[in-house]
Amino acid sequence: MISTPSARPPSVRSIGTDYGDPISALLRPPPGESDNDRQLRLHREAEAKRISDSIDEELKAEEKRFRKRKEDVKLLLLGQAESGKSTLQKQFQLIYNPTSLEEERLSWRPVVYYNIVRPVRRIFEVIDTYGELEEDDDAMAIDTIDISSGRNSQESDVRTSSSSEKRLSTLRYRLAPLISVEAALSERLSGGQSTPTKGNLFVRSGWQARSILGKKRKDRTSFNGQRSSVDNLPPRRSEDSTAVINEKDKLIEEVAGILNACKDDIKELWTHATVQRLRDKRRLRLEEWAEYFLDNITRVSSSGYIPDTDDILHARIQTMGVAEHIFEVSLHGRTVTWHLYDVGGARGQRHTWVPYFDDATAIIFMAPVSAFDQYLEEDPRTNRIDDSLQLFTQICSNKLLKDTHLVLFLNKTDILRSKLARGTQVRKYITSYGERPNEYEAVIGYFRAHFTQVHKRNNENMRVLYTHLTNVVDQTATRRIITDIRDSIFRVYLKDAALV
Ligand SMILES: Nc1nc2c(ncn2[C@@H]2O[C@H](COP(=O)(O)OP(=O)(O)OP(=O)(O)O)[C@@H](O)[C@H]2O)c(=O)[nH]1
Numbered sequence: 001m002i003s004t005p006s007a008r009p010p011s012v013r014s015i016g017t018d019y020g021d022p023i024s025a026l027l028r029p030p031p032g033e034s035d036n037d038r039q040l041r042l043h044r045e046a047e048a049k050r051i052s053d054s055i056d057e058e059l060k061a062e063e064k065r066f067r068k069r070k071e072d073v074k075l076l077l078l079g080q081a082e083s084g085k086s087t088l089q090k091q092f093q094l095i096y097n098p099t100s101l102e103e104e105r106l107s108w109r110p111v112v113y114y115n116i117v118r119p120v121r122r123i124f125e126v127i128d129t130y131g132e133l134e135e136d137d138d139a140m141a142i143d144t145i146d147i148s149s150g151r152n153s154q155e156s157d158v159r160t161s162s163s164s165e166k167r168l169s170t171l172r173y174r175l176a177p178l179i180s181v182e183a184a185l186s187e188r189l190s191g192g193q194s195t196p197t198k199g200n201l202f203v204r205s206g207w208q209a210r211s212i213l214g215k216k217r218k219d220r221t222s223f224n225g226q227r228s229s230v231d232n233l234p235p236r237r238s239e240d241s242t243a244v245i246n247e248k249d250k251l252i253e254e255v256a257g258i259l260n261a262c263k264d265d266i267k268e269l270w271t272h273a274t275v276q277r278l279r280d281k282r283r284l285r286l287e288e289w290a291e292y293f294l295d296n297i298t299r300v301s302s303s304g305y306i307p308d309t310d311d312i313l314h315a316r317i318q319t320m321g322v323a324e325h326i327f328e329v330s331l332h333g334r335t336v337t338w339h340l341y342d343v344g345g346a347r348g349q350r351h352t353w354v355p356y357f358d359d360a361t362a363i364i365f366m367a368p369v370s371a372f373d374q375y376l377e378e379d380p381r382t383n384r385i386d387d388s389l390q391l392f393t394q395i396c397s398n399k400l401l402k403d404t405h406l407v408l409f410l411n412k413t414d415i416l417r418s419k420l421a422r423g424t425q426v427r428k429y430i431t432s433y434g435e436r437p438n439e440y441e442a443v444i445g446y447f448r449a450h451f452t453q454v455h456k457r458n459n460e461n462m463r464v465l466y467t468h469l470t471n472v473v474d475q476t477a478t479r480r481i482i483t484d485i486r487d488s489i490f491r492v493y494l495k496d497a498a499l500v
């Protein structure tokens with residue numbers, strides 16, 4: 001039998017008559033409504049509509065942001081701690097958002113100071129451990145030379161040695177005020193959020209905002225321990241109050257004053273025969289940034305010092321979690337938003353990378369090839385090159401990343417060159433290197449072949465690996481490489497966009 005409208009249940013009657021419409025029934029004024037009740041009801045309805053409209057607007061905006069984000073380029077910087085990720089991020093910032101780097105220039109001053117204070121303390125620690133031993137070694141050597149020249153100088157050597165020791169004691173005494181500010185500087189930079197691990201200072205993204213006191217950052221940078229929208233910048237901390245700001249400024253000025261007063265002593269310590277001998281014998285092994293700032297101590301500790309761009313590129317501060325930096329990148333009249341994710345590379349930080357894998361457009365994997373004679377701070381039994389190869393294997397074989405554009409930076413080639421020039425033997429640390437020549441071309445070729453091999457063995461999708469030999473503190477060379485990368489990522493991006 002064919003149903004007729006009259007046979008339909010009342011609840012599905014056609015719109016137009018509100019008899020069967022449950023919503024109309026709900027909105028119908030109650031029978032016998034007073035004027036006052038009517039006003040209240042209309043007000044309630046208007047308020048409900050306003051809230052509903054604003055939710056609709058927010059949903060639309062969120063959908064738009066989501067669609068836009070899908071069209072953006074997402075570039076991950078991966079690699080072990082100290083591989084150069086944040087330094088490369090600064091190079092991107094220099095090219096695509098130079099004003100933001102300008103704005104935060106002063107905030108690098110305490111980092112530079114911290115990068116000086118720590119190594120000064122470290123030098124005294126190494127003197128305490130090995131100083132006398134090395135003096136004895138050397139006294140022996142001087143004896144031999146003097147005996148061969150027919151002069152018995154044992155007595156004068158003892159005198160030299162003790163006067164040198166006395167001088168080091170004096171320097172230790174004079175530099176004590178400088179060493180004593182390390183904890184306050186560390187507290188200042190970390191905003192009291194983290195404690196240094198083995199003397200290393202971890203900071204979360206956005207630390208500059210705590211340093212550019214009273215200034216609001218204009219670039220869009222956020223910390224993402226968990227993935228979240230960039231528009232959800234963490235609220236400014238209450239510690240940014242004027243009183244705290246003044247107190248903090250005072251600390252930096254105080255450190256600057258101490259440093260200025262100590263600069264000749266630091267220079268004397270750094271060039272002291274005992275310290276240089278400990279360095280040559282590899283008892284004292286300072287990180288590259290420490291050597292850079294100690295070499296530049298007179299300039300860096302002068303009054304009115306403002307870090308130059310090379311200082312900023314050399315300044316070391318360890319990343320915690322994942323920091324997102326956003327740039328507008330243009331090519332051939334088309335501008336695309338790039339999200340650059342700079343991750344913390346220490347083992348304890350690596351779990352924070354994974355949420356960024358599934359929609360990554362490209363990865364730059366950074367492997368510091370100069371680290372063949374170094375071991376992980378978090379696991380002193382693991383050689384750093386070995387760790388880089390293991391990590392690269394995990395990245396190449398990760399299913400979520402199988403279609404991601406892959407770029408490899410064999411970084412710190414400048415340091416590799418100088419280590420080899422000083423005679424550091426690769427085979428002593430990488431036994432498989434065997435009898436190959438201890439020269440730059442042979443060493444870099446050997447490391448490159450290993451990374452290429454890892455990629456080949458884990459390359460189901462036949463993706464290309466773009467490899468660059470880099471020194472990311474070099475502005476000119478890095479700018480050229482970033483331009484190359486921009487072009488290749490744009491090609492991938494346009495190809496993907498055409499497929500959508
Ligand atoms: N000479 C030289 N120094 C470099 C190079 N790349 C990085 N550095 C320095 O190495 C130090 C560590 O670099 P970062 O960029 O902080 O390392 P990272 O990978 O971000 O480290 P985490 O944040 O701990 O994961 C910094 O002081 C840099 O200036 C390079 O190619 N040559």
Ligand SMILES: [Mg+2]
Binds near residue numbers: 087319342
């Ligand atoms: Mg970093």
